Amino acid sequence: MTPHHLDSYFKHVDGLQDKFIDRLREAVAIPSISSEDARRPDVVKMGEWLAAQIRALGGTVELRPLGRQPGREHLDLPPCLLGRLGDDPTKRTILLYGHYDVQPAQKSDGWATDPFTLSIDDKGRMFGRGSTDDKGPVLGWLNAIEAHQKAGVELPVNLLMCFEGMEENGSEGLDDTIKSEAKGFFKDADVVCISDNYWLGTEKPCLTYGVRGCNYYSVEISGPGQDLHSGVYGGLAHEPMTDLIKIMGSLVDPDGKILIKGIDELVAPLTDAEAALYPPIAFTMQDLHQSLGNEVAIHGNKNDALMHKMRYPSLSLHGIEGAFYTPGAKTVIPAKVIGKFSVRTVPNMEIDDVTKLVHKHVEEQFAKLKSKNKMKFNIVHCGKWWVENPNHWNYTAAAKAVERVYGVQPDMTREGGSIPVTLTFQEQLGKNVLLLPMGSSTDAAHSINEKLDKRNYIEGTKLLGAYLHYAAGEPTS
Numbered sequence: 233m234t235p236h237h238l239d240s241y242f243k244h245v246d247g248l249q250d251k252f253i254d255r256l257r258e259a260v261a262i263p264s265i266s267s268e269d270a271r272r273p274d275v276v277k278m279g280e281w282l283a284a285q286i287r288a289l290g291g292t293v294e295l296r297p298l299g300r301q302p303g304r305e306h307l308d309l310p311p312c313l314l315g316r317l318g319d320d321p322t323k324r325t326i327l328l329y330g331h332y333d334v335q336p337a338q339k340s341d342g343w344a345t346d347p348f349t350l351s352i353d354d355k356g357r358m359f360g361r362g363s364t365d366d367k368g369p370v371l372g373w374l375n376a377i378e379a380h381q382k383a384g385v386e387l388p389v390n391l392l393m394c395f396e397g398m399e400e401n402g403s404e405g406l407d408d409t410i411k412s413e414a415k416g417f418f419k420d421a422d423v424v425c426i427s428d429n430y431w432l433g434t435e436k437p438c439l440t441y442g443v444r445g446c447n448y449y450s451v452e453i454s455g456p457g458q459d460l461h462s463g464v465y466g467g468l469a470h471e472p473m474t475d476l477i478k479i480m481g482s483l484v485d486p487d488g489k490i491l492i493k494g495i496d497e498l499v500a501p502l503t504d505a506e507a508a509l510y511p512p513i514a515f516t517m518q519d520l521h522q523s524l525g526n527e528v529a530i531h532g533n534k535n536d537a538l539m540h541k542m543r544y545p546s547l548s549l550h551g552i553e554g555a556f557y558t559p560g561a562k563t564v565i566p567a568k569v570i571g572k573f574s575v576r577t578v579p580n581m582e583i584d585d586v587t588k589l590v591h592k593h594v595e596e597q598f599a600k601l602k603s604k605n606k607m608k609f610n611i612v613h614c615g616k617w618w619v620e621n622p623n624h625w626n627y628t629a630a631a632k633a634v635e636r637v638y639g640v641q642p643d644m645t646r647e648g649g650s651i652p653v654t655l656t657f658q659e660q661l662g663k664n665v666l667l668l669p670m671g672s673s674t675d676a677a678h679s680i681n682e683k684l685d686k687r688n689y690i691e692g693t694k695l696l697g698a699y700l701h702y703a704a705g706e707p708t709s
């Protein structure tokens with residue numbers, strides 16, 4: 233089946249590209265950082281801006297309040313946007329998910345341009361926080377709707393939209409809404425499509441049928457009543473930073489091996505059938521080095537690298553709150569420091585089993601120090617891994633759309649990052665979930681100089697629209 237209206241739709245996407253870029257510029261300008269208290273009003277503003285955009289396209293929207301933020305009750309969670317466009321019982325209904333919050337960013341982190349001003353260079357790279365994660369892809373859906381309208385091409389499906397403002401902060405509050413609305417707002421959904429991850433390289437699109445989970449922890453060490461002069465007190469007091477560095481240094485080795493006893497035993501063994509999935513994937517060590525920005529890969533070959541991204545766990549050290557980190561040479565002994573790290577989990581690791589092992593390890597390491605400081609282990613947030621059946625019409629439709637727009641068969645991948653809601657949709661709605669990425673491996677999501685290439689944004693908008701057509705007509709599998 234070749235949807236015949238697509239050529240006219242594609243032409244309109246090309247014709248509207250300046251408008252679509254302006255739309256992204258407006259979105260990037262709202263610093264909707266979900267993890268910073270002071271930015272919470274901007275997250276809310278971003279949700280309202282998005283709601284207004286959808287209403288202007290004829291959709292109905294509810295900004296559903298999610299209550300207070302657990303553990304930080306002085307803060308309201310940003311609302312979840314529940315939108316609908318089309319209500320034709322003869323058409324399939326596709327549920328779209330995305331997020332309108334972003335990771336923190338400051339120019340002083342090392343950005344070449346202001347992170348909240350979309351800056352386009354002569355290679356068509358559109359720099360700005362949220363450009364690829366996930367404002368560009370969310371706006372891709374809106375662009376697709378608009379280009380259909382301008383082309384006079386009827387949308388072949390009904391759309392449900394669920395766009396949240398806490399994804400970068402553990403998707404707090406969303407699970408309950410999905411559970412309570414599974415037989416309400418979400419009841420008509422036939423399948424789910426999410427555009428919130430990346431190609432493996434820069435040329436070949438992929439469809440993604442799994443994500444790793446993320447268990448995020450912190451370890452707080454405190455002792456002295458206040459920060460101390462290291463000349464006056466150095467050598468006299470147990471130092472919280474010294475304790476913390478020992479603990480954090482005991483979690484993982486420089487080759488990425490997790491040093492916590494029992495973790496490896498939780499990982500599903502590699503079967504021959506699964507091992508055969510990695511060699512055909514179009515990915516090179518050069519792709520990896522390009523996206524890393526340097527030749528710092530741990531693994532020497534493509535298959536090991538792919539497996540360590542997709543099917544093995546990893547443990548990363550993220551930061552230390554309270555540490556002296558600004559330029560200069562302050563001779564301080566910090567009185568309280570909080571180390572933050574996370575474990576990316578994979579089948580068959582259960583959240584609580586991992587937490588028990590990590591907690592036990594941290595307690596044992598601290599006990600070994602015989603320090604008189606106090607240690608507190610905290611769970612910040614946890615989300616489980618997800619794996620989907622890719623032999624479903626949802627994936628067949630997306631593969632046909634990729635072939636139509638890009639002229640190639642997509643790679644089938646699992647994502648190393650985490651999108652906790654994938655599993656919730658799968659379990660609560662019982663529907664097939666597909667990840668259909670727009671951005672490429674060099675987009676630097678979460679990093680400085682995050683960008684989305686103009687080509688990926690515009691061709692990606694075509695892809696999302698084409699997917700809706702193939703999804704409308706693909707026979708049930």
Ligand SMILES: NCC(=O)N[C@@H](Cc1c[nH]cn1)C(=O)O
Nearest residue numbers: 365399400401402428446649650
């Ligand atoms: N594009 C998805 C993404 O970036 N997800 C985040 C979600 C997250 C944040 N803390 C724990 N999970 C990720 O880091 O993978």
Ligand SMILES: [Zn+2]
Nearest residue numbers: 331365366428
């Ligand atoms: Zn994202």
Ligand SMILES: [Zn+2]
Nearest residue numbers: 365400677678
């Ligand atoms: Zn992200």
